[in-house]
Amino acid sequence: MTLRRTLTIAALLTPGLGLILVMVGSVFYIAVAQSFGYYNLSGESAFSLDHWRDVLGSKQFGRSLGYSAYIAIISALGSIAIAYPLAIWMRKPFRGSLVVGSLLKAPLFVPGLVAAFLFLNVIAYHGVLNQFLIWTGLTDAPIRFQNDRNGFGVIFLQLWKNMPLALLLLTGAVQGISDEVVDAARDLGAGPLARFRKVIAPLTVQAMQAALIIIFIGAAGDFAFQVTAGPTNVQSMAQYMVFLKTSFGRWNQAAVVGVSLMGLALVGALGLAGLARLTLRGLKW
Amino acid sequence: MASLAAKGISKVFEDGFQALTDIDLVVEPGEFVTLLGPSGCGKTTLLKTLAGFYDATTGRIEIGGTDVTAAPPEKRDTAMCFQSYALFPHLTVAENIDFGPRQAGVPKAERRARLESLLRQVDLEAHRDKLPNRLSGGQQQRVALARALAMRPAVVLFDEPLSNLDAKLREQVRREIRALQKEIGFTAIYVTHDQSEALAMSDRVVVMQGGRIDQVGRPEEIYARPETAFVADFIGAANLVPFEDLGGGRVKTPLGELRAAVPPAGNASFICWRPEDVELVEAGAASENVIRGVVRDRAYQGAHTELHVATGDADLGLQRLHVAGAAPAEGAEVAFRLGADQIRFVRSALA
Numbered sequence: 208m209t210l211r212r213t214l215t216i217a218a219l220l221t222p223g224l225g226l227i228l229v230m231v232g233s234v235f236y237i238a239v240a241q242s243f244g245y246y247n248l249s250g251e252s253a254f255s256l257d258h259w260r261d262v263l264g265s266k267q268f269g270r271s272l273g274y275s276a277y278i279a280i281i282s283a284l285g286s287i288a289i290a291y292p293l294a295i296w297m298r299k300p301f302r303g304s305l306v307v308g309s310l311l312k313a314p315l316f317v318p319g320l321v322a323a324f325l326f327l328n329v330i331a332y333h334g335v336l337n338q339f340l341i342w343t344g345l346t347d348a349p350i351r352f353q354n355d356r357n358g359f360g361v362i363f364l365q366l367w368k369n370m371p372l373a374l375l376l377l378t379g380a381v382q383g384i385s386d387e388v389v390d391a392a393r394d395l396g397a398g399p400l401a402r403f404r405k406v407i408a409p410l411t412v413q414a415m416q417a418a419l420i421i422i423f424i425g426a427a428g429d430f431a432f433q434v435t436a437g438p439t440n441v442q443s444m445a446q447y448m449v450f451l452k453t454s455f456g457r458w459n460q461a462a463v464v465g466v467s468l469m470g471l472a473l474v475g476a477l478g479l480a481g482l483a484r485l486t487l488r489g490l491k492w
Numbered sequence: 493m494a495s496l497a498a499k500g501i502s503k504v505f506e507d508g509f510q511a512l513t514d515i516d517l518v519v520e521p522g523e524f525v526t527l528l529g530p531s532g533c534g535k536t537t538l539l540k541t542l543a544g545f546y547d548a549t550t551g552r553i554e555i556g557g558t559d560v561t562a563a564p565p566e567k568r569d570t571a572m573c574f575q576s577y578a579l580f581p582h583l584t585v586a587e588n589i590d591f592g593p594r595q596a597g598v599p600k601a602e603r604r605a606r607l608e609s610l611l612r613q614v615d616l617e618a619h620r621d622k623l624p625n626r627l628s629g630g631q632q633q634r635v636a637l638a639r640a641l642a643m644r645p646a647v648v649l650f651d652e653p654l655s656n657l658d659a660k661l662r663e664q665v666r667r668e669i670r671a672l673q674k675e676i677g678f679t680a681i682y683v684t685h686d687q688s689e690a691l692a693m694s695d696r697v698v699v700m701q702g703g704r705i706d707q708v709g710r711p712e713e714i715y716a717r718p719e720t721a722f723v724a725d726f727i728g729a730a731n732l733v734p735f736e737d738l739g740g741g742r743v744k745t746p747l748g749e750l751r752a753a754v755p756p757a758g759n760a761s762f763i764c765w766r767p768e769d770v771e772l773v774e775a776g777a778a779s780e781n782v783i784r785g786v787v788r789d790r791a792y793q794g795a796h797t798e799l800h801v802a803t804g805d806a807d808l809g810l811q812r813l814h815v816a817g818a819a820p821a822e823g824a825e826v827a828f829r830l831g832a833d834q835i836r837f838v839r840s841a842l843a
Contacts, residue, residue, distance in 0.1 A: 385576065385578065387574040387575070387576050387578035388578045388579075388580065388581075390545055390565070390572070390574070390578065391572070391574060391578035391579075391580070391639075392580070392591070393545075393564070393565045393566050394543060394545075394565045394566070394570070394571060394572045395566075395571065395591050395592035395595055395639070395643060396566045396592055396595040396596050396643070397566060397591075397595050398566055401595060405580075405591075406580060409582045410581065410582055
């Protein structure tokens, strides 16, 4: 390719790609710079590692990081685990499959905060679930489900919200496998599990990786589900970042948490995607 | 190597479409049987029913004397070569071939021996580590065949395996499949709509139409002694003319009165002859079974010239003749003689 042609292509890409790079790049740059003491909104701007030292040294940060990673990993893996059987089930159209598919994907159209409030209505102390349990006699008194310490409520909401996305990606990939390839595996003695492990999963690994990455990043940076239904004894990274900025005006420390969150998203997403590929390579036989 | 028997197989799909009706077929061990028929005749449905991908609505399937009617494909001692090859795109040639034996828990040494032997037999040793998308169509077909044979199945099922290959390659792979079948001796059921493929490869041909078997026989029998107008017309080219039986082998037809060596059976409704069975004679020749007409169209085919001849009866359509050597020009008046022993009688449809 000639230099002239290369420059022409680069120039043509500038309006789209350039804009994205500038928008994303500038935010990233400011966050990183702020974490090192620049763009200080409440004092002198100068290079400093103090903010990193302070944040990394706090217990609360460690707990937030661990909690966000936990929520993100379980949400990503759980969404995939639920979406795969559904995608395989709906691989071939059947009577009512369009309705079932639409219903399963409906959560994509419900804003997360609305979903969280609906969820609270169900699990609240005097909510529908507790009333049902008392009515059936399974419990004598209401149980406190809300803001459970293990974050199960948040995980449930993440699965509810993200599983349709995984389903969307996996359905397309699973439907892309020809019937004859699946039949060939069956003909060669592979039962349902072996067909999934040795044929379907390896051939849809890219969709699986895409779903894992997107869901992990979204769940790691969750704020709405956490403040609505999450545990009160631990904060998610996003919640902690806002807490530092709002409660103490520590913009630079909040930036440290923000940059760390981006790091978690990058490392975690790539780690999960890589793990998926390695696992499937190992499971090929 | 094992026999396969389909007894009274019928298949009705969920939408009510009856794809197969009362199929009875026995394939002997080591036999190469071809299911032949036009698109939609039920041959692939029958093959998939034998493989277990479709449940038979009625009837029974036995492989080696064992009833497998209710067994799923993975539990049947069959292996299938698919029309699209259906190779696993993420596995190498060697891994594709090894898939079945590994799945069946064959010991490693035995698996390796099978793999090496098959790679040699299908001449793909140099390609063992390639992914399928790096192979030509013919090579992919050979991998599919090797993958099926690696299972050492009782019966190998072929679903139009050559339809994606060009004409020259098709002939080459056809010979390779037949040679392997003879060498290894597996029982084979082969589906095709290509009658020349069926005639060239098969020990027996099963001609199907409308979900039924029209005729079963050796290729020579099917070609020389078709039982129905459909078989006569589908296998090669045939001229079909209605007749009225005059007794003693004599029949009255729109072409005139003809004499056949063998009198018609009671349910026959057409006389049939092959285009190459005629002999051109002098226009004024007075002889038995001589028919006169005008050449309306001629097509040079290399070994022969195909003539389309209009006879006296316009409603009958053109008669097809194959003439070796110099052939009359378009518009020429011709006379041709049918040998009495070349005239066969066929039924209009399955009785």
